[in-house]
Amino acid sequence: MSLVNPLAALLNNYDILVYLFDTLSTRHRGSGRRTLASCALVCRSWSDPASRVLWRHIDSFHPLWALLAGLTFPSSAQGLSEFWEIVDGEIFVERLMKNEPDRWKHFLYRASHVRSVATASCRKSELGFIRAVVKFNGGATVLPWLQKLVWRHGFASDLTLLAIAPKSLQDLELSSVPFALPMWHPDGRLEEGTPRIEELYAGLADAAPSLRRLVVSGRQLLGPVVVPRLLRLTQMRELLLFNDIFTLGPSDVHALLEHMPLLEILSAHVEGLVGKPVPGAHSASLRELRIRGFTQDLEALFIAGFDAPALASLRLSIQDEAFSLYVRRCLQALSNTSLSASLRALKVETLQTPGPEGADMIIAGPLATIVEPLGRLRLLENVEIMIVNVSFLISEADILLIAQAWKHLRRLVLSYNPAGSHLPPLASLRHFAAHCPELLYLALTKMEVPALEDMPQLMPAAKSTGAAHPLETLDLRMTFASQAKHDTVGIARFLDDLFPNLVLEEGFEGMGLGKYVTPWNRLEKEIWTLRTQRDAE
Secondary structure (H helix, E strand, O other): OOOOOHHHHHOOOHHHHHHHHHHHHHHOHHHHHHHHHHHOOOOHHHHHHHHHHHOOEEOOOHHHHHHHHOOOOOHHHOOOOOHHHOOOHHHHHHHHHHHOHHHHHHHHHHHOOOOEEEEEEOOHHHHHHHHHHHHOOOOOOOOOOOOEEEEEEOOOOOOHHHHHOOOOOOEEEEEEOOOOOOOEOOOOOEOOOOOOOHHHHHHHHHHOOOOOEEEEEEOOOOOOOHHHHHOOOOOOOEEEEOOOOOEEOOOHHHHHHHHOOOOOEEEEEEOOOOOOOOOOEEOOOOOEEEEEEOHHHHHHHHHHOEEOOOOOEEEEEEOOOOOOOHHHHHHHHHHOOHHHHOOOEEEEEEOOOOOOOOOOOOEEEEOHHHHHHHHHOOOOOEEEEEEEEEEEEOOHHHHHHHHHHOOOOOEEEEEEEEOOOOOOEHHHHHHHHHHOOOOOEEEEOOOEOOOHHHHHHHOOOOOOOOOOOOOOEEEOOOOOOOOOOOOHHHHHHHHHHHOOOOOOOOOOOOOOOOOOOOHHHHHHHHHHHHHHHHHHO
């Protein structure tokens, strides 16, 4: 009776080998691919499963074309032209199929293993080569199981993508940066002879009906004609429109949400909503919204009615050149929507930077004028307010209002330009300790550090006996940026009493205090010393 070696049986099982090599590739991304290439050379039984995993994720199409031509490119040849730039693609592929049919079959076999292409940045010659390969494959893509593709080129009207995209494609990042931007007439018509790119988007639904994620970026002028072409992508889960020229008009947000019932993430730029009839928008699946635009357009969107009962995260990027009361009106319109029942994370930021150095900056009054309208969003856990194109008068009253606004707050970032010496006192950190029992991360641009003689008033009469506050990260940014004299020990005691769970930078034991140590490093050193002494008692 013959005995079968279990280990030998294991190492010759195709499915098990694919699983092992896949795990190796996933856990060791850099070295894993080199190891896979070595495994493919170990023996015949390892060659195919290792190669299958190796070909799943490629950085570009170039390894496929090199395989088709039977070429290897040493590092010394990096500056040479690729062969597809100097040959006629159709003649090359036709001769290959006739003279080396086995190589063509092997190419198709390996291409069928590809699941993602990291960056297909194609020049005109490579686009022609791709079309030739598809033509001699009977008009069918050579990547039948491709799931993710990053497609970039400078020919806006080129439709090669539709030829290479398979029905299995789920994730597409599309960036077209034309060498010459199209010209538009004042009445909205394209200049005669300008390539139209809406055909590419019109064909996406047929070429890739399973598309779930689409990212559009670049400098192309898309125009309003593109949005109707996207509405057929009914399986879409994530739509990221990063091109600010690709704006959504009065009815576009409504149309996208209506025709994409599974959409979970939307990033877009809205414009032209003011004074126009804006239909209300509803989505039962939307979880994250990143919206950019002028405050009046954003206000119009919210006033029209924005119903998304599952929306948990909202990012408002305001592109107004100067601060105005429209910011407050926009935030009030937001707080009046039904989002207060679901919203957990909110980021409000200005995209415009402050004016030139030395220019007078508008003083918008108390910071509470911005925060107060958001107080109705009571369930917020993560709040970032980054309004830096205006100055605010910030006092302890503002800090108290903010601390009391959201009792479930876990992360807070406030970026602001204080007006002159109007800074909240360091002592106002007590309000976060008292009113934000779940706060883990706190970042404030700048606070007023008490003078040496005022330190006794900062310290509590008795050490807190309640539950230790859970705050782990305290980022006071510019508060201790100057080299002014501070009562470092007193401030360290104050902070350690308020937030005993602050995570300190490692390596304080025996750390020398050289001239390059920041004031915050000194505070951390003192807190570490206090904790060490307390543990020793």
